[in-house]
Amino acid sequence: MNQKILIQAFLVVFAVLLIKCQVQTLSCYECSNCTINTFQENSNVSCQSGEKCGGFNFNLNGANVIWANCIQSDLCNQTTSDDTLKNFLLSNFNSSANNSISTINRKKCCDTDLCVQFSDLIIIRDRKIRKLNT
Numbered sequence: 001m002n003q004k005i006l007i008q009a010f011l012v013v014f015a016v017l018l019i020k021c022q023v024q025t026l027s028c029y030e031c032s033n034c035t036i037n038t039f040q041e042n043s044n045v046s047c048q049s050g051e052k053c054g055g056f057n058f059n060l061n062g063a064n065v066i067w068a069n070c071i072q073s074d075l076c077n078q079t080t081s082d083d084t085l086k087n088f089l090l091s092n093f094n095s096s097a098n099n100s101i102s103t104i105n106r107k108k109c110c111d112t113d114l115c116v117q118f119s120d121l122i123i124i125r126d127r128k129i130r131k132l133n134t
Contacts (some may be wrong), residue, residue: 026070027113028053032093034066039118045070052076055116056089057106057123061099066121067092076109 031042047053047070054071057064067089078085086101093099108120 026051026053026111028070029055029068029114029116031069032065032067034068034118034121036118036122039066039068044114052109052111053114053116055106055108055121056104057121058086058089058104059102060093062102064105064123065093066118068116068121071109073109076107080104080107 025046025048027044027046029039029042030045031039034042050073051070052073053068054076055066055068057066059065069092071088075085075088081104085104085107089101089104090099105123106121108116110116
């Protein structure tokens with residue numbers, strides 16, 4: 001009888017460990033042509049295995065665009081001048097054949113929930129702090 005209880009206890013412990021070891025998916029912000037007001041208001045997306053959170057600031061036909069979503073880990077290793085990365089962004093931005101990305105200004109890839117923030121992707125052109133006369 002002790003052997004039966006021991007086997008049952010083992011099965012319970014095994015089941016608990018199995019439940020705790022289930023793979024949790026990464027959660028990332030998802031938006032195209034994001035603004036500071038819409039970045040975190042947009043829905044979150046659960047990434048697939050082998051993906052990270054990715055955020056990009058790029059020039060699409062001369063206009064500055066911010067895009068965030070899940071991205072394949074291998075694309076995170078691409079340089080910002082790599083055509084593979086530019087083509088990925090074009091294909092995920094619902095771009096027509098006439099669109100082109102001239103420059104990727106900022107790129108952030110990370111692997112914790114909601115780790116790409118709008119502030120990671122913006123470009124501050126004038127970093128001087130000016131004292132206002134009151």
